[in-house]
Amino acid sequence: MGNPFVSVINLGCRVNRVESDRIASDLASAGFTLVEPDEAELIVINTCAVTGEAEAKTRKAVRHALGRARGPMVIATGCAANLHPDMLEALSDRVIVEPSKVDVAARACTALGYEQVPDPSAEEAAAQPDPHDLAELLGRSRWGIKVQDGCNNRCTYCIVWKARGPERSVPVEAVLEQVRRAEAAGIPEVVLTGVNLGAYDGAGSHDAHVEIDELVETILAQTAIGRIRLSSLEPMDVSDRLIATMAAHRDRVAPFLHLPLQSGCTDTLRRMGRPYTAEEFSELTNCIRTALPDVALSCDVIVGFPGETEEEFSRSLELCHSVGFARMHVFRYSARPGTPAASMPDQVPPEVKEDRSRRMRALAQELARVDARRRIGTTELAVTEQDRPATLGSFHRIQILDAPQADSPALVRVGIMGMDETGVLWGRCSVAAGPNAEEAHG
The missing domain is CATH 3.80.30.20 (tm_1862 like domain)
Structure with missing residues (x-):
């Protein structure tokens, strides 16, 4: 059989985001192909339970995943899976609850009958x-x-x-x-x-x-x-x-x-x-x-x-x-x-x-x-990102008008020159910011 198609959906906090990246890495290492949800035969959802609203979003995400084009299996992990496994399993016989995030890839292999089972570390x-x-x-x-x-x-x-x-x-x-x-x-x-x-x-x-x-x-x-x-x-x-x-x-x-x-x-x-x-x-x-x-x-x-x-x-x-x-x-x-x-x-x-x-x-x-x-007229380091504004150290987004053409992200110093009507800052690498910075640009 070919490599199984899998998608990872993250809900919740920054820690969940990091854990979801790790789950994706485990799956890729086990031979799965990461795809968009509509192409997936298995969807992993890293759930959240920090509020009642977050739990409601978890249930909605699982139902939505079950209705995707290929009728996928769904593995639920994360906080809601630890607190309310029965609630999630009751949504469908295609839902599998796996409380341990390090075991998700192995559980995915078992669920799809895929032979290449990874050996995740307990540490x-x-x-x-x-x-x-x-x-x-x-x-x-x-x-x-x-x-x-x-x-x-x-x-x-x-x-x-x-x-x-x-x-x-x-x-x-x-x-x-x-x-x-x-x-x-x-x-x-x-x-x-x-x-x-x-x-x-x-x-x-x-x-x-x-x-x-x-x-x-x-x-x-x-x-x-x-x-x-x-x-x-x-x-x-x-x-x-x-x-x-x-x-x-x-x-x-x-x-x-x-x-x-x-x-x-x-x-x-x-x-x-x-x-x-x-x-x-x-x-x-x-x-x-x-x-x-x-x-x-x-x-x-x-x-x-x-x-x-x-x-x-x-x-x-x-x-x-x-x-x-x-x-x-x-x-x-x-x-x-x-x-x-x-x-x-x-x-x-x-x-x-x-x-x-x-x-x-x-x-x-x-x-x-x-x-x-208040940052207009100053300089700040920014991380460049492909096809979207860069991120300043202060976490504001900035459109760099002369961003260097590079295949990979980089740290660059930016002169902050103005802010557009949506609140996104803009500036240039090639000039230092100063008193002539503007409030907006066209």
Whole structure:
């Protein structure tokens, strides 16, 4: 028989994206041909269960996959598969639930009667995808490296800790090996990811407890990778040492931090089980901006959490405005059965959550344009990408008018000269930005 046709669909977070790349690599190594979903005889869905809405999207994605042209088998893996396997299996006898992502390729071979069964390693560190092969296949200019999994926090709204298990970290040497492989493949930027990245506690050759700031320093010292990006850090895990490292290596560590705020009101944060106050968060961002004036800050924020009053919501709006986030991911609170928040009194009506979501998203759009606009007249490193705008260190998109013609992505310094009507920046490699930069171009 010929090579089976398979498609991998990713739902959810950045960690899922990295894991889906790894699943695609495993499948390719086992002899599968990666294709678009309508051509596939088997579809793998890496599911999400972070909210009730995410679970609904998971069910919809599985049903949609079952209805594809070739009537494919569907393998569901990921968080929803771990939490609710029976729910997914009940959708069809063509659905297979595989909780272990490292075993997906072997399960796929069995499902299709395909003889070339891979031998995946049980060690996550050793089972990362090969950047050289997969970067071109998936069109990646930034390569995600999963260095941590699991969470020991118990936020009252969250169920991810049940799906992901306790915190665990990839050894330092295994992380370095992945960075070196990405470097050798010509990938200009690696993104360190984890379910709770700031809780990284990996074993090094001379230290049994290497934390995230030390890991970044080690990568900088022992590799020549063009740029490191940190995917998401809980506010309490951003140390002075990490900020100082970012400031000392501005070209090699992206000037960007994603800090899950969740609420800008201390009373709401307390009900959420978050271990900081709104004042402490604000103080942290002030410290970051003092050391890194060009930093772009991003956040997650939940609106309509149980007991959230209009006054509490207004405090969230005010804090977000004062911080000046470059990107905001706004979520309406969605009750998760089995979490403390689901049974809290004073659940917020859906129409109120919808209104607050609309207002917070409007603020997010306004702040994104403000942060982009303040970069006009400056220079910044960008990762070039084929057939689409480049990505600045600050994570803004930029159209480079004289982008170098190259077959592979690269880091280039760009003079930021203006912003178009959609909020996308534009600039040139050949000229430095300055006071004559424009607000828009035709």
